[in-house]
Amino acid sequence: MTLDSPTRINPMIRHRASHIGRAVPRREDRSPLMGRQRYIADLKLPGMLEVAFVRSPEAHARIVSIDTAPALALPGVHAVFTGADLADVDLFPHKILYIQPVRQPVLALDQVRYVGSPYAAVVATDRYVAEDAATLVAAYTEFEPLPTVADLDQALAENAPRLYDDWPDNYLVNFPAEKPEVTQAFEEADHTFSDTYVSQRQTGLPLECRGVLADVHDGYFTVWSSTQSPHIVRTTIAEMTGIPEPRIRVIAPAMGGGFGTKTHIYPEDVVMTWIAGKLGRPVRWLEDRFENLLTGVHARDQRHEVDVAYDDDGTIRAVRCKAICDVGSGEIFMPGTATVFVTGGCLTGGYDLPNMEVHHFCVVTNKTPSGAYRGFGVPEGMFVMERIIDRVARLTGTDPVEIRRRMILQEDQMPYEMHGGGRIDSGSHAKAFERAVEMIGESLELVRARYADDPDVRVGVGYTNYVEPTTPTYHLTTGFWAGGDSATIRVDPDGSVRVGLGTTALGQGTETTAAQLAAESLGLHPDDVTVVMGDTDRAPYGLGAWGSRSAIVMSGSILMAADRLITKARDIAAHLLEAAAEDVVLSDGNFHVSGSDAPTVSWSQVATSAWVRTLDLPRGMEPGLEMTGYFEPPELEHLPDMSGKVNAAASWSNGAHAGVVSVRISTGEIKIEDYVVVHDCGTMINPMIIDGQVHGGVAQGIAGAMYEHFQYDTETARPLFASFMEYLYPTCSEVPAMTVEHFETPSPEQPLGVKGCGEGGTIGPAAVVAGAVDDALADLGVEIKATPVTPSAIREAIREATAGGGER
Amino acid sequence: MKPAPFDYYRPATVEDALAALGTSETAKVLAGGQSLIPAMNFRLSQPDLLVDIGGVEGFDRLDVGPSGVMIGASVTQSRVMASDEVAEAVPGLRQALHHVAHLQIRNRGTVCGSIAHADPAAELPALAIACGATLFLQGPAGERTVDAGDFFLGPFWTDLGEGEIITGVHFPSEPADTVTLMDELAWRSGDFAITGVAAAVATRDGCVSGARLVSFGVSGVPSRMAAAEQAVLGFAPGDDSSALYGAAYEDGGDAVDDIHATAEYRREALGALAVRSVRAALASNGNGTGV
Amino acid sequence: MMDTSPGSREVDVAATINGMQVTHRVPARLLLSDFIRDVVGLTGTHVGCEHGYCGACTVIVDGDAIRSCSTLAVQADGSTIRTVEDLATDGDLTPMQQAFHENHAMQCGFCTAGFLMTLESVDPDDYREPEQVVDLLSGNLCRCTGYQNIVNAVCSVWEVERS
Numbered sequence A: 001m002t003l004d005s006p007t008r009i010n011p012m013i014r015h016r017a018s019h020i021g022r023a024v025p026r027r028e029d030r031s032p033l034m035g036r037q038r039y040i041a042d043l044k045l046p047g048m049l050e051v052a053f054v055r056s057p058e059a060h061a062r063i064v065s066i067d068t069a070p071a072l073a074l075p076g077v078h079a080v081f082t083g084a085d086l087a088d089v090d091l092f093p094h095k096i097l098y099i100q101p102v103r104q105p106v107l108a109l110d111q112v113r114y115v116g117s118p119y120a121a122v123v124a125t126d127r128y129v130a131e132d133a134a135t136l137v138a139a140y141t142e143f144e145p146l147p148t149v150a151d152l153d154q155a156l157a158e159n160a161p162r163l164y165d166d167w168p169d170n171y172l173v174n175f176p177a178e179k180p181e182v183t184q185a186f187e188e189a190d191h192t193f194s195d196t197y198v199s200q201r202q203t204g205l206p207l208e209c210r211g212v213l214a215d216v217h218d219g220y221f222t223v224w225s226s227t228q229s230p231h232i233v234r235t236t237i238a239e240m241t242g243i244p245e246p247r248i249r250v251i252a253p254a255m256g257g258g259f260g261t262k263t264h265i266y267p268e269d270v271v272m273t274w275i276a277g278k279l280g281r282p283v284r285w286l287e288d289r290f291e292n293l294l295t296g297v298h299a300r301d302q303r304h305e306v307d308v309a310y311d312d313d314g315t316i317r318a319v320r321c322k323a324i325c326d327v328g329s330g331e332i333f334m335p336g337t338a339t340v341f342v343t344g345g346c347l348t349g350g351y352d353l354p355n356m357e358v359h360h361f362c363v364v365t366n367k368t369p370s371g372a373y374r375g376f377g378v379p380e381g382m383f384v385m386e387r388i389i390d391r392v393a394r395l396t397g398t399d400p401v402e403i404r405r406r407m408i409l410q411e412d413q414m415p416y417e418m419h420g421g422g423r424i425d426s427g428s429h430a431k432a433f434e435r436a437v438e439m440i441g442e443s444l445e446l447v448r449a450r451y452a453d454d455p456d457v458r459v460g461v462g463y464t465n466y467v468e469p470t471t472p473t474y475h476l477t478t479g480f481w482a483g484g485d486s487a488t489i490r491v492d493p494d495g496s497v498r499v500g501l502g503t504t505a506l507g508q509g510t511e512t513t514a515a516q517l518a519a520e521s522l523g524l525h526p527d528d529v530t531v532v533m534g535d536t537d538r539a540p541y542g543l544g545a546w547g548s549r550s551a552i553v554m555s556g557s558i559l560m561a562a563d564r565l566i567t568k569a570r571d572i573a574a575h576l577l578e579a580a581a582e583d584v585v586l587s588d589g590n591f592h593v594s595g596s597d598a599p600t601v602s603w604s605q606v607a608t609s610a611w612v613r614t615l616d617l618p619r620g621m622e623p624g625l626e627m628t629g630y631f632e633p634p635e636l637e638h639l640p641d642m643s644g645k646v647n648a649a650a651s652w653s654n655g656a657h658a659g660v661v662s663v664r665i666s667t668g669e670i671k672i673e674d675y676v677v678v679h680d681c682g683t684m685i686n687p688m689i690i691d692g693q694v695h696g697g698v699a700q701g702i703a704g705a706m707y708e709h710f711q712y713d714t715e716t717a718r719p720l721f722a723s724f725m726e727y728l729y730p731t732c733s734e735v736p737a738m739t740v741e742h743f744e745t746p747s748p749e750q751p752l753g754v755k756g757c758g759e760g761g762t763i764g765p766a767a768v769v770a771g772a773v774d775d776a777l778a779d780l781g782v783e784i785k786a787t788p789v790t791p792s793a794i795r796e797a798i799r800e801a802t803a804g805g806g807e808r
Numbered sequence B: 001m002k003p004a005p006f007d008y009y010r011p012a013t014v015e016d017a018l019a020a021l022g023t024s025e026t027a028k029v030l031a032g033g034q035s036l037i038p039a040m041n042f043r044l045s046q047p048d049l050l051v052d053i054g055g056v057e058g059f060d061r062l063d064v065g066p067s068g069v070m071i072g073a074s075v076t077q078s079r080v081m082a083s084d085e086v087a088e089a090v091p092g093l094r095q096a097l098h099h100v101a102h103l104q105i106r107n108r109g110t111v112c113g114s115i116a117h118a119d120p121a122a123e124l125p126a127l128a129i130a131c132g133a134t135l136f137l138q139g140p141a142g143e144r145t146v147d148a149g150d151f152f153l154g155p156f157w158t159d160l161g162e163g164e165i166i167t168g169v170h171f172p173s174e175p176a177d178t179v180t181l182m183d184e185l186a187w188r189s190g191d192f193a194i195t196g197v198a199a200a201v202a203t204r205d206g207c208v209s210g211a212r213l214v215s216f217g218v219s220g221v222p223s224r225m226a227a228a229e230q231a232v233l234g235f236a237p238g239d240d241s242s243a244l245y246g247a248a249y250e251d252g253g254d255a256v257d258d259i260h261a262t263a264e265y266r267r268e269a270l271g272a273l274a275v276r277s278v279r280a281a282l283a284s285n286g287n288g289t290g291v
Numbered sequence C: 001m002m003d004t005s006p007g008s009r010e011v012d013v014a015a016t017i018n019g020m021q022v023t024h025r026v027p028a029r030l031l032l033s034d035f036i037r038d039v040v041g042l043t044g045t046h047v048g049c050e051h052g053y054c055g056a057c058t059v060i061v062d063g064d065a066i067r068s069c070s071t072l073a074v075q076a077d078g079s080t081i082r083t084v085e086d087l088a089t090d091g092d093l094t095p096m097q098q099a100f101h102e103n104h105a106m107q108c109g110f111c112t113a114g115f116l117m118t119l120e121s122v123d124p125d126d127y128r129e130p131e132q133v134v135d136l137l138s139g140n141l142c143r144c145t146g147y148q149n150i151v152n153a154v155c156s157v158w159e160v161e162r163s
Helices: A030-034 A127-139 A152-156 A180-188 A230-241 A267-279 A289-295 A338-345 A378-396 A400-407 A429-450 A510-522 A550-577 A603-611 A687-707 A765-776 A791-802 B014-021 B036-041 B077-082 B084-089 B091-098 B111-117 B123-131 B226-231 B242-251 B263-284 C032-039 C095-102 C112-121 C130-137 C148-158
Strands: A049-055 A061-066 A077-082 A118-124 A141-145 A171-175 A191-199 A211-217 A220-225 A248-251 A283-286 A302-310 A316-326 A356-363 A457-472 A485-491 A497-501 A529-532 A584-587 A590-593 A600-602 A626-631 A649-664 A670-680 A738-743 B007-009 B028-030 B049-052 B062-065 B068-072 B134-139 B142-147 B152-154 B165-172 B178-185 B195-204 B207-216 C010-017 C020-027 C058-061 C064-067 C080-082
Touching: A030 C095, A030 C112, A049 A127, A049 A267, A049 A289, A061 A118, A077 A127, A077 A267, A118 A127, A118 A267, A127 A141, A152 A316, A152 A356, A180 A302, A180 A316, A191 A378, A211 A267, A220 A230, A220 A267, A230 A248, A230 A267, A267 A283, A302 A338, A302 A378, A316 A338, A316 A378, A338 A356, A338 A378, A338 A457, A378 A400, A378 A457, A378 A765, A400 A429, A400 A457, A429 A457, A429 A649, A429 A670, A429 A738, A457 A550, A457 A765, A485 A510, A485 A550, A485 A603, A497 A510, A497 A550, A510 A529, A510 A550, A550 A584, A550 A590, A550 A600, A550 A603, A550 A626, A590 A603, A600 A603, A649 A765, A670 A687, A670 A765, A687 A738, A687 A765, A687 C148, A791 B263, B014 B049, B014 B134, B014 B165, B028 B036, B062 B084, B068 B084, B068 B111, B077 B084, B077 B091, B077 B111, B084 B091, B091 B123, B091 B178, B091 B195, B111 B123, B111 B165, B123 B165, B123 B178, B123 B195, B123 B207, B178 B263, B195 B263, B207 B226, B207 B242, B207 B263, B226 B242, B242 B263, C020 C032, C032 C058, C058 C112, C064 C112, C095 C112, C095 C148, C112 C130, C130 C148
Parallel strands: A049 A283, A220 A248, A316 A356, A497 A529, A670 A738, B007 B049, B028 B049, C010 C080
Antiparallel strands: A049 A118, A061 A141, A077 A118, A171 A356, A191 A302, A211 A220, A211 A283, A302 A316, A457 A649, A485 A497, A485 A626, A584 A590, A590 A600, A649 A670, B062 B068, B068 B165, B134 B142, B134 B165, B178 B195, B195 B207, C010 C020, C058 C064, C058 C080
């Protein structure tokens, strides 16, 4: 079948009350409210054993020997497996050809490259005993420490210790670039400056840690995994273990968040399946928070060395940026290499700046592997862009709002091709910014008045104008898959509808949204629709939920399947009505001849004919009323062209954020006094859910702007964190109340005009907070160049800018 | 994150508790457990015996008298915070407890447990010093009392001897001319302090006539701020604060660097908080009820 | 002075959970969170950090909201425990549960039980100002909602005016 994806609701559906754009309350809420939701940790099977992984205490070492005998002697311990025991499991695949191959084993064999790296697994009656035994295995493991690499400078130093003996250096990705027009712009510009901006190491940190429960029965494996991509987990397990894929069922149960961290295929997914097969009984591993902080992928650890060419009037002529990502040990599938390319490609955000030259590098260090986190490289880039704009504004005496007005994308520039090939199909960039300026202007005055009598407090405002690439290709991330997803819709004889989706739910409200889409597409009510996701046996193949993709891929695949269903249902209804199919329409869930209200045939009657009274079907028609749509988003590209450009996202949402902060000079205390978001994700399916996505995204953005930071000892590369005492996950007191408004600029290319909204919230805050602090402390000459912006960092910046400490 | 195995014992009398502690070198006292159990979950603490003092007779006493407040070893922070009589006698306690973690922790965490744990960034040890509190200890050698000011020796290190436990702490009533309060900087609500000051400030004729200023979260141990206490004498609301700031900054000479803040930051913050605390105390003196 | 340890590795825990009498012999080291979830089988209480920080495991013991991950099961011996399963009556949501639903004060739902039990344990009259509500809610972490709608939900039920 060729791709014939419809972009609109089938025109034969009449008189419908639209379910799109309505704040339909979430069907997902009731179970968790009652304490009846089933997360991975709530699942138990008879005879189940618990697993604890033994993890490296060393940042870089050779494993000399492991003595498992003392652990095995402990009562309640059933087995201990080391990497050598899993010799029949393949290494993690290497599919991206332009990066160095890592090819890590599921359990470290002879070398560990970060603290937390799993090298053995203990199986015991319960988690308490498993931990006792894991402690014993660790105590009887001999390591030979190797020289460590704790940061970019150490990794890139001459004669630096190498993490991988067979690599020439520590570059996982080494992609320099050169654009003649940029070189020329630097020669012509009035001025240039160079600067370095740093984003710190963070993680998505879902409140639910990961977990895997694996069982085997008659050679048929069932694997429950807290994953955002169950089908990809299944394909990868099959590839690495040799178990035929149809003999593996992967189920993602209700999930306590993911935020990108659960898109990866972790070693535990594979090891647990293998252990279940080996022991022939169910085994469960529940990650604890200590493990989660050490081994769940980290993100955002990037340094940007920029050169900027600008003119006296504040025009930015060109930017050259070396974007360098510290990806930790690199031992994760899919590898954490794609984010830096997204950072580079989206560096200009909502601004018109074609003369951008980005050099991309990924460097390995003896730290936790890095990977996906909501925003996926965009927040890091926006921080850089807005810092550059604010600096040029300051250097040239230009109003920071005015300079942004000059640069921001205008509607008549759509579609706009960005420097890296991203094609922004539509948007409200300029309009959103003006609205944000207007909204924040009002509160800025109020806040200034509030602190007018306190000489210790300064007030400032910051802005960002971002684009949010949605529904990206998976090919550049994995070297394998593309960008599509699927929906199977079945209408049962009672007229109710079951929708199976290849995407998954991790708390965003996908079930409710999908039911709205399916109801709209079939002329029914959302209550008629049951949604099934996250189960490879019950839902069609799909890539899962990440990259703000569910809205587009669900819309596309549901529309495709619904269109095919309606075509068939109309033929059946026409036959039952003894009318011509082209005369039949669908109103309020009933088929009838256009222009006459009676007689009618209901979905239930049609489905009964299709499934049960198949003798009623038109002659020659095959029974059944189930259709699948495999949707590949139009305009989405998977490989760069000869010039390296690629439109790696199906659509581009946009937004403007602005915030007012107060800063206490004596202590560096910073408070976000107000925060506004003007957001545009195209057609909105459920505005309530979209607001929730924005709120949560902004909170995570603020977490990155001011609080969360994984730090490592620079001498030993050991983590300086183990708990929420060190990793400062914000509470309700730290996240300000925010105002969210929307524009709705439908995508001209994507189904229903939807664009996606999962990540935009996270993109703005780092740039906004840094800009606002700079603005507040402008008369002291403070410039923020790194996140997190903590009171200690602010005081340090004040000391540096004022050579002593400013006012007290 | 599960504790290593241990034996559990819940004595009914202080004598039994002490006897039990004498049977093991790694035994630990379990009061509220809000620091101990997380540490055990991380297996940073692996006692072979836990002596739960929650049922020890008399440890649940919370007596308010003319001389002050007597808080038994098993009295929770929430219970102290909820008592209006306590707030009347020692207003600083309620205010300080508000900074201690969150409701759910205070519902189990004890005042004496926090003092015994001696986290250098905790509020209650510093407050005990500022208030001139007295600790009641009992051990194999019998009972004794220690001034809070002499009790804290280092990070998680106190004057408690082998097998000795805190049976109670006495906070003297706040003198009429004194305001006790606490101010701290923490990056998040409920966190341990990055820098904090517990202050008991006495005033006469609108000027500071005496003060106990205690820093916490700055170095490895809550410490009296000798220079600031000297510099603050005679300080009046309209006075220039730079001398007081400078003295407090000097008092932070042994400030520590860590992942949250630099030592220099802590010294500056200590200066700012000392000024802030003293000004707040002066602003609220008159009525003697603190802030 | 005793010569040997007076303690024991295993302990009896008898408690009333959600009105139900339970008695179990369990290891002394068993955390209350694991007792509630794995021994009693009430999995509505979630475990998010096991070091007393996130509040997902909050339950009510003898009227007080506490962290069940930082409490031993044996410490709850003889107590009355309430968990999220005890809130709705015959499937009817409490006003607070209903407000969480209507205000979209939950996404993944993993933290929700902890918030609900904290809120259930307190007297709304002690939280008349929005700042007090925010302060109260700061003992429970949520990663999805940015807290805004949770504050809204609570303020709507407790009739607290937000500026």
